[in-house]
Amino acid sequence: MAASPLVAQTGDGPVTCATCKACCCRLEVILMDDDDPPAEFVATDQWGGQVMQRLDDGLCAAVDRVTMLCRIYERRPGVCREFQMGGSACLTERLALSKPSTQRKGAEDAKED
Numbered sequence: 615m616a617a618s619p620l621v622a623q624t625g626d627g628p629v630t631c632a633t634c635k636a637c638c639c640r641l642e643v644i645l646m647d648d649d650d651p652p653a654e655f656v657a658t659d660q661w662g663g664q665v666m667q668r669l670d671d672g673l674c675a676a677v678d679r680v681t682m683l684c685r686i687y688e689r690r691p692g693v694c695r696e697f698q699m700g701g702s703a704c705l706t707e708r709l710a711l712s713k714p715s716t717q718r719k720g721a722e723d724a725k726e727d
């Protein structure tokens with residue numbers, strides 16, 4: 615998520631992280647070697663990989679539950695940096711907010727590159 619200019623428009627109005635409920639922060643975030651988020655937000659998945667921890671509400675542990683913004687913005691993982699606001703994965707997650715997701719963050723947008 616980011617405080618970015620508008621890049622897309624839907625029937626519900628402009629797409630912007632400022633009015634989003636951090637939909638994409640429900641996706642699994644796999645950490646890469648260059649990532650360095652605070653250890654308190656890191657978990658180990660069932661295959662032994664490092665991921666961003668998600669809490670019982672399904673959101674990444676680093677989401678501020680009041681503002682719905684990333685609390686570690688300057689240290690957010692690479693897939694979070696590359697996730698495109700207004701991209702197909704962003705729009706999909708906004709529409710699917712009410713459904714739990716098992717998708718990985720960045721996976722859909724990565725196919726478009």
Ligand code: SF4
Nearest residue numbers: 615631634638699704
């Ligand atoms: S789903 Fe899209 S609009 Fe919402 S926080 Fe993520 S990038 Fe921003």
Ligand code: SF4
Nearest residue numbers: 639674676677684694
């Ligand atoms: S690290 Fe930040 S941007 Fe990435 S999923 Fe967590 S709260 Fe969202």
